[in-house]
Amino acid sequence: MSEAPARVVWRNEFSLGIPAVDHEHREMVALINEIFVRIEADDTETIADDLGEIHARISAHFALEEQIMRREGYDQFDDHKADHEHLLDDIREIMDAYADGSYGDRKDAFAGRLQRWFVDHFKTKDARLHRRLRT
Ligand SMILES: [Fe+2]
Ligand SMILES: [Fe+2]
Known part of the structure; x- marks a missing residue:
């Protein structure tokens, strides 16, 4: 069974109200969606580079986000930073799995993992930071 992975759709609640951060969030959403298009098209040559x-x-x-949290004395800095580190490890693992071919015919799982990776952090950690900075 192979269904096209759901795209990450930009939502206003992803905005932190900090132009530099919001700009980067939008760029990352665009990049992840490009990868989904390549996965769907089996255009695997460029995925490793992406x-x-x-x-x-x-x-x-x-x-950048950590610099802002530090400057604002954000109360959940340690927790948020730990999630960032976890996410970087996770994307490394995705890259390794991709490189050694273990995602070969599991591209839906691969895309799903990337999607969760982005959306979950935006919806939880970044959304809380956003609420905090606005109050
Ligand atoms: Fe974050
Ligand atoms: Fe972020």
């Missing part, structure tokens, strides 16, 4: 780019961009993005 994952490398996501990893690099997300590392920079997390650094």
Whole structure:
């Protein structure tokens, strides 16, 4: 059974109200959706490069968010940072699994994992940070 993976649809609640962070969130959503298109099309040649780019961009993005949290004295800094580290490990694992072919004919699982990875962090950790910064 093979269904097209659900795309990550941008929602206003993803906005933190900090232009630099929101811009990067939008860029990451665009990048992840590009990967989904390539997965669906079995255009596997560029996926490894795209994952490398996501990893690099997300590392920079997390650094920016952590800088803001530190500056604002955010109460759940440690917890949020730990989730960032966990997510970076997870994307590394996805890259490794991709490289050694273990996602070969499990592309739905692969796409689903990427999607959860993005949406869950946005909806939980980043959303809380967003509410905190606005109050
Ligand atoms: Fe975050
Ligand atoms: Fe974020």
